[in-house]
Every structure is written in structure tokens, then in C-alpha cells.
Amino acid sequence: MPSDIEIAQQAQMKKITEIAASLGLPADVVEQYGHYKAKLDMASLSTAQQNEIFSRPDGKLILVTAISPTPAGEGKTTTTVGLGDALNRIGKQAMICLREPCMGPVFGSKGGAAGGGYAQVVPMEDINLHFTGDFSAIAFAHNLLSSMIDNHIHQGNALGIDPSQVSWKRVMELNDRALRQVVIGLGGKANGQTREDGFDIVVASEVMAIFCLAENLNDLKQRLGNIVIGYSFEGQPITARDLKADGAMTVLLKNALKPNLVQTLEHTPAFIHGGPFANIAHGCNSVISTRLALKLAEYVVTEAGFGADLGAEKFIDIKCRKTGLRPDACVIVATIRALKYHGGVDVKDCSQENLVALKAGLVNLEKHVENITQHYGLHCIVSINQFTTDTEAEFAVVSECMASLGVKVVLAEHWASGGAGAERLANEVVKQIEANTSKLKYVYDDTDTLWEKMRKVATKIYGAADIAASRKIKTQIEKLQADGYGHYPICIAKTQSSFASDPTLSGAPTGHIVTIQQVRLCAGAEFIVMICDDMVTMPGLPKDPCATRIDIDADGKVVGIF
Incomplete structure (x- = not known):
């Protein structure tokens, strides 16, 4: 065939x-x-x-x-x-x-x-x-916000953004594990402030989530403006709207x-x-x-x-x-x-x-x-x-x-x-x-706490015995709850290969513990991301990537995609 x-x-x-x-x-x-x-x-x-x-x-x-x-x-x-x-x-x-x-x-x-x-x-x-070109537009919109954050800090930091609390990463549309954790701003004061940063793949961007959940152009702009990029030295959330980035981001995504x-x-x-x-x-x-x-x-x-x-x-x-x-x-x-x-x-x-x-x-x-x-x-x-x-x-x-x-x-x-x-x-x-006999149900209620939402998904859907997190992660979840985000649904980042967080456990394992390693606020998408165990948001290439087999023949036909 x-x-x-x-x-x-x-x-x-x-x-x-x-x-x-x-x-x-x-x-x-x-x-x-x-x-x-x-x-x-x-x-x-x-x-x-x-x-x-x-x-x-x-x-x-x-x-x-x-x-x-x-x-x-x-x-x-x-x-x-x-x-x-x-x-x-x-x-x-x-x-x-x-x-x-x-x-x-x-x-x-x-x-x-x-x-x-x-x-x-x-x-x-x-x-x-x-x-x-949709993914390119999403990447441009995301990275425009990234560059505006660092430019704002470089140009006097009127909003008092704490560089150590900037949570907004950069993105690209390829697998590249070397970009998961990087240091930016090297080379002296003219190149901006040195700080730790990192890259996600475009599909993990909150801009992608907003793009897919927006009802119309006005809703898109409102959601983009609500993105929380980090916190000030006083602990106040800083948004894309505070940086006046939401309008330009919407323009990039209009078409x-x-x-x-x-x-x-x-x-x-x-x-x-x-x-x-x-x-x-x-x-x-x-x-x-x-x-x-x-x-x-x-x-x-x-x-x-x-x-x-x-x-x-x-x-x-x-x-x-x-x-x-x-x-x-x-x-x-x-x-x-x-x-x-x-x-x-x-x-x-x-x-x-x-x-x-x-x-x-x-x-x-x-x-x-x-x-x-x-x-x-x-x-x-x-x-x-x-x-x-x-x-x-x-x-x-x-x-x-x-x-x-x-x-x-x-x-x-x-x-x-x-x-x-x-x-x-x-x-x-x-x-x-x-x-016509189906009656849709949700796994958890809006009024459940963020911790209880996570526990319900893990125990009901994954067959887990319980969930776990470090004291630091629990404190972050409690802060999000206290800051008024507890009504948001959760978006769990977990291996696709198993019900458990361990991708090697096939079948339908039970009794496992799902450990929350990171928590991310997506105020524009209106959900909380819970990243479990070793899950990464910037994949790496395998030993023998498909790219080695993709080519173009003498007649200009693409070959090797699948």
C-alpha cells in the first residue's frame, strides 16, 4: 500500500x-x-x-x-x-x-x-x-510579550517587576531540550538584565490556550490582557495589560x-x-x-x-x-x-x-x-x-x-x-x-478547592490513591486559592502513556501517587496548570528524529513526513 x-x-x-x-x-x-x-x-x-x-x-x-x-x-x-x-x-x-x-x-x-x-x-x-501561519502568529504574540517584559525592566521598571518572579517564558515551534532552562541578558547592561528564563513549545503557550478558548476577537483581547506575567517587588500581579501589550498581541492574532x-x-x-x-x-x-x-x-x-x-x-x-x-x-x-x-x-x-x-x-x-x-x-x-x-x-x-x-x-x-x-x-x-440518553457530568465542581479538583481527577480518572506536592508547591496552590483563582478549572500536564505519572506503567495501574511538581497560573485562559512528576513543556528530539527522513525530491514533492 x-x-x-x-x-x-x-x-x-x-x-x-x-x-x-x-x-x-x-x-x-x-x-x-x-x-x-x-x-x-x-x-x-x-x-x-x-x-x-x-x-x-x-x-x-x-x-x-x-x-x-x-x-x-x-x-x-x-x-x-x-x-x-x-x-x-x-x-x-x-x-x-x-x-x-x-x-x-x-x-x-x-x-x-x-x-x-x-x-x-x-x-x-x-x-x-x-x-x-497560525502557530507563527501565536509564537510572535507570545514572544512580543516576553520582549516587552524585559524591555520594561531595562527601561527603568516603572511597574516594579521583580525579575526573579517573572513566570512568562519564551516559546518556539520545535522540540529543543537545550532551551528548557536558559540565562538571558548576558553581555553587560546594554543587553538587559541578566536573569534565568526558559522556552516552552508553542502548543504549551497560554496564548495558544487563549486562542483556542476565545469566543471572538474582543474576548481574545480581554483574555490576553489578563495574562499574569509575574509579580512586583510588593507581591502584586503584573499583567499584559499593565505592560500595554494586549493590543499589539491581538493585532498579531487577528487573522x-x-x-x-x-x-x-x-x-x-x-x-x-x-x-x-x-x-x-x-x-x-x-x-x-x-x-x-x-x-x-x-x-x-x-x-x-x-x-x-x-x-x-x-x-x-x-x-x-x-x-x-x-x-x-x-x-x-x-x-x-x-x-x-x-x-x-x-x-x-x-x-x-x-x-x-x-x-x-x-x-x-x-x-x-x-x-x-x-x-x-x-x-x-x-x-x-x-x-x-x-x-x-x-x-x-x-x-x-x-x-x-x-x-x-x-x-x-x-x-x-x-x-x-x-x-x-x-x-x-x-x-x-x-x-439521546447522555447527561454530561463534570469530574469536579467549580466550588471545589484547587487541591480537591486535582485530587478528584487523580483518584477518579487516573485511579490514583492520592496526590502529593512539596510544601513550596502547596503554598503556591494555597496562594492562588486565596488570590481568588480557586474557581478556575485545572489543566493537568501528565504523561499520555499511562494513567499513572510513570509512563512505563501500562494497563490500568491503581494505588499510585500523582505528584505535582509545578503550578502555573493562566489567568487569560482561566485555568490553573498542574505539572506532574517529570512532565516537560519543551520536548526534546529522539535519537533518530523524523526530520532525518523528511526531504524534497527533484520534482519538488515533499517526502518522508509519514
Whole structure:
């Protein structure tokens, strides 16, 4: 079978104006970036046109999540794309909402992130690389604030910023472990004040979170102004608004805030907008694109990053809590290979039938189902992303296990067959939506303390015995509580590879302790980040990075992304 990029490059794409027209949007809305990708400028519509679109009832929102990721592969984005295509094939008007891929993993260990096989969004190489420049705009806005902080200190420090209490780092859109901790301002007084600093990857930036949670341009500016960059010598918070940086930051993000429109291989419209990781941020695409999609389509398929313990929890406890959005259906993606990995099989042996290991690994899927059904209050369908090495006996084991929990299992073949391979899944999702029996629940209440919110997520969702932190971290959490931030939701940065903080603990470990190592106030995004154990917000490259295989051939075609 051809590689993902070969399939994508052979696709017969429609002009993006045709895709927009299929959504009932006039050409004036479409700001083209070449022939096959565009931003949508809804403000260009007349007031009557805007009222007509935004007064429509919302379509049905379908959340795709997954088991804990493994080297054996799961295929959450691929399933999201395949399900969107399949819904259109069975006569439902559907579109999908995804996050933009980050170039860190593209050049690092993961490779491309635009789906796979015959369930992809295109143009794949553009989407995986610079796309429409949104991440660059976010990085510029973030680093503008960084430079204005140090310039303010250098130019007399009228606000009395304590350099030792500046919490605002710099960002870049690549993996680079050497930048996690740096010293800036070397070379004498003319180069600014010497102080410790560091870099995060762009997807971990609070500006990214604000970008994805903002309802409109005015909300974006207000949130940017609320960013707390550190504290004064008197212990008072200093904001981006105090530095008069919020206006310029908003200008840099003005065009980026417009949703990006592309298409799948089968011409299903797709918004790809925003891109926070779910292991270090809240892991959901932009609120603006989700809301617009729900007005333009009958069914909207979206994903939340990594497993139901990370992306889905934050989708519910942050995005839904803040916006009033509610999933009408939920799909948990798994592969039989990955379940065997969770059962203790080495990745190189996951293609061999092993019912014992499969049964042992099912505890991971069972825990994710428990999270969705019991803690989030949603019904779910398990979609098995099929590999050619899967056996009927293995599928029967999974089906029997899930039947005991009252959960339907569907075998999906969209990777090899596109939308046609996910029609059974689409039909089951429609049945679930029409039954309309889900009642969304949050894992914690707004009135819970920050410590109790963290404890509830750890014990309920991760299966932990308790949480722990040093006296210094506990004092920081208590101060945030006392300063009036206790009503904020929490955004937990934790390894995606396990329910525990130890990435080597596969399956569904219990009784572990989740240790909070860092706490960050994100007053603009309106949540508190709790960084657990050894989690870092600036990844490093692996020994053999994907960048060594990415190239361009003599005809100008990109090769090696995936």
C-alpha cells in the first residue's frame, strides 16, 4: 500500500471555494491560501447573512477519544476523519474539527498528524508544516510579550517587576531540550538584565490556550490582557495589560483567529484550527471553529488529544464547562495491537494472536470506558481500528468484554477503505445520538478547592490513591486559592502513556501517587496548570528524529513526513 503522503499527493482535491459552497458559504467569505486551503472571514457577511447562519440550531457534536496511546498505534485522528466521511456517505451532512499539527512532533518522533491511509485531511504536507501561519502568529504574540517584559525592566521598571518572579517564558515551534532552562541578558547592561528564563513549545503557550478558548476577537483581547506575567517587588500581579501589550498581541492574532478550512480525501469539509497538546495543555481545537461547524453541518466530529483521561477530561472539564458545548455521542478508539501492548506484549510481537495478553490489556479500555460513562456521564461506542493481523477470536474477546459493560464494539476499516470502511461506525453513532440518553457530568465542581479538583481527577480518572506536592508547591496552590483563582478549572500536564505519572506503567495501574511538581497560573485562559512528576513543556528530539527522513525530491514533492 502507498505511504500516507503518497496517498495524499495522489488525491483529486476540489477547489476550496467548492468546499465552502457545499457549506452554503459565499465566495466572499473565503480567504484563499492557494487553491486548497483557506480561512473563513465570517465578518465579511452582511448582518442578515450572519444572523441567518448563527440563528440556526446546532448540529450534533461527536467526540472522538481513545485508549492510552502506545507504540503499537491507535488512530484517533484517522477515525475522526473516517467517521466524518462515513456520515456523509450514509446521507448525513457532516464536517470535522481537528487541531493543527505541531512541527515539533512532525520533525520529532510522531511524524505527520493529518490522519492516515485513506482517511486523511489534505493537502497533508501543507497542514503538517506551516499551514496558514497560525502557530507563527501565536509564537510572535507570545514572544512580543516576553520582549516587552524585559524591555520594561531595562527601561527603568516603572511597574516594579521583580525579575526573579517573572513566570512568562519564551516559546518556539520545535522540540529543543537545550532551551528548557536558559540565562538571558548576558553581555553587560546594554543587553538587559541578566536573569534565568526558559522556552516552552508553542502548543504549551497560554496564548495558544487563549486562542483556542476565545469566543471572538474582543474576548481574545480581554483574555490576553489578563495574562499574569509575574509579580512586583510588593507581591502584586503584573499583567499584559499593565505592560500595554494586549493590543499589539491581538493585532498579531487577528487573522489567525479566522478558522482554517480544508477537506478530506473524500471532500468532507474540515476545520483545522488551534493545536494545544492534551498532555501539557487542554488538547482541543478552537471554540470558534467548533461553534461555526455546528451551525454549518448536521453532524460535527471532533477529537480531544490522547486518551479519555487527558483530552476528553479537559474537553469536558474545561472546554464544555466554559462554553456550554455538549457532546451528543462519544467514540473511544482502540486497536487490538495496542490492547495487547497494554497486556505486556512487546511492540514487535503485537501482530501475533495472543488472547491472554489481550484480556490482560483490556483493563486499559475498561478504565477509559468507565471514565466516559461514569465520570463524564456519556454513552460511548468502541471503535476498533482494524489491522490486517487482527483475528476473529481477538475481536470476539473485545466484543464480549465490552458487552458486559453495555458498550457496543464496531470494527472499522477506514484506514484501508476510507469512509466506506466506517459506515457501520457511523450508523451506530447516529443510533446513539437519536437515543439521546447522555447527561454530561463534570469530574469536579467549580466550588471545589484547587487541591480537591486535582485530587478528584487523580483518584477518579487516573485511579490514583492520592496526590502529593512539596510544601513550596502547596503554598503556591494555597496562594492562588486565596488570590481568588480557586474557581478556575485545572489543566493537568501528565504523561499520555499511562494513567499513572510513570509512563512505563501500562494497563490500568491503581494505588499510585500523582505528584505535582509545578503550578502555573493562566489567568487569560482561566485555568490553573498542574505539572506532574517529570512532565516537560519543551520536548526534546529522539535519537533518530523524523526530520532525518523528511526531504524534497527533484520534482519538488515533499517526502518522508509519514
